[in-house]
Amino acid sequence: MSALDARGITVRYGGVVAVDDVDIVVREGEVLGVIGPNGAGKSSLVDAITGLTRCTGTVELDGVDVTRARVHQRALAGLSRTWQTVELFADLTVEENLRIVRTRHVEHDVDGEIERALELLGIADTRHLLPAELSLGGRKLVGVARALVAGPRVICMDEPAAGLDSRESAALGRSLRSIADGGTGILLIDHDMDMVLGTCDELHVLDFGRTVATGAPQDVRRDPAVLRAYLGETHEPEAVAHHG
Numbered sequence: 001m002s003a004l005d006a007r008g009i010t011v012r013y014g015g016v017v018a019v020d021d022v023d024i025v026v027r028e029g030e031v032l033g034v035i036g037p038n039g040a041g042k043s044s045l046v047d048a049i050t051g052l053t054r055c056t057g058t059v060e061l062d063g064v065d066v067t068r069a070r071v072h073q074r075a076l077a078g079l080s081r082t083w084q085t086v087e088l089f090a091d092l093t094v095e096e097n098l099r100i101v102r103t104r105h106v107e108h109d110v111d112g113e114i115e116r117a118l119e120l121l122g123i124a125d126t127r128h129l130l131p132a133e134l135s136l137g138g139r140k141l142v143g144v145a146r147a148l149v150a151g152p153r154v155i156c157m158d159e160p161a162a163g164l165d166s167r168e169s170a171a172l173g174r175s176l177r178s179i180a181d182g183g184t185g186i187l188l189i190d191h192d193m194d195m196v197l198g199t200c201d202e203l204h205v206l207d208f209g210r211t212v213a214t215g216a217p218q219d220v221r222r223d224p225a226v227l228r229a230y231l232g233e234t235h236e237p238e239a240v241a242h243h244g
């Protein structure tokens with residue numbers, strides 16, 4: 001069943017069409033990767049889906065139309081988001097940062113969710129540390145844990161691996177897989193192709209705001225339209241071609 005179903009999403013900034021009639025479906029337990037060159041519209045798409053930017057099109061969560069819902073209402077309906085920069089409370093420990101998350105249901109077992117998130121992200125041993133005592137990778141994992149504690153149906157992640165080394169990035173990918181295996185859908189934007197190709201069930205490729213390819217990672221990375229989209233990019237064609 002689809003946890004997130006976004007249809008005909010179009011985002012305009014003045015005369016610029018940043019996202020052009022894009023359909024995105026994330027199923028329960030699926031990791032959907034959205035990739036594309038710089039400026040392809042990935043962040044704008046996630047901003048539109050989460051309600052942060054104006055768009056046309058429709059967004060459904062678990063079959064419920066949330067197109068007109070505000071950001072916080074979408075969050076309460078089950079749509080979580082992580083950011084490129086992780087904002088944690090500096091004076092609170094990892095566990096306390098998770099404890100202040102607003103959960104979706106009052107009867108929510110917060111303690112249970114926190115333990116589950118700490119275990120899934122492999123950060124249980126850091127629970128009493130302050131954010132400053134963690135590496136950037138560690139803080140990013142706490143950011144993902146925080147999104148998870150709310151009990152989302154779908155988590156949208158904007159470049160969670162940015163700034164991580166390859167070992168941290170691989171660990172993050174494994175954690176995302178475990179989260180999805182627990183039933184949560186994940187919409188993942190990232191430039192780390194090893195992590196994306198190794199983690200996603202499906203890829204959705206954008207170029208100039210348009211969908212140029214969708215499908216399984218092993219098919220998409222060989223797709224001529226995808227390779228074309230990355231040509232002219234300075235830092236990514238090698239990554240895609242390398243795996244092709």
Ligand SMILES: Nc1ncnc2c1ncn2[C@@H]1O[C@H](COP(=O)(O)OP(=O)(O)OP(=O)(O)O)[C@@H](O)[C@H]1O
Nearest residue numbers: 013016017018036037038039040041042043044045
């Ligand atoms: N607030 C804004 N106002 C005007 N134009 C914007 C705004 N935000 C993004 N754009 C433009 O919209 C297009 C898509 O940008 P977006 O950031 O969504 O792409 P992206 O794929 O996330 O890029 P990156 O990989 O570099 O993060 C680009 O042409 C960008 O310059």
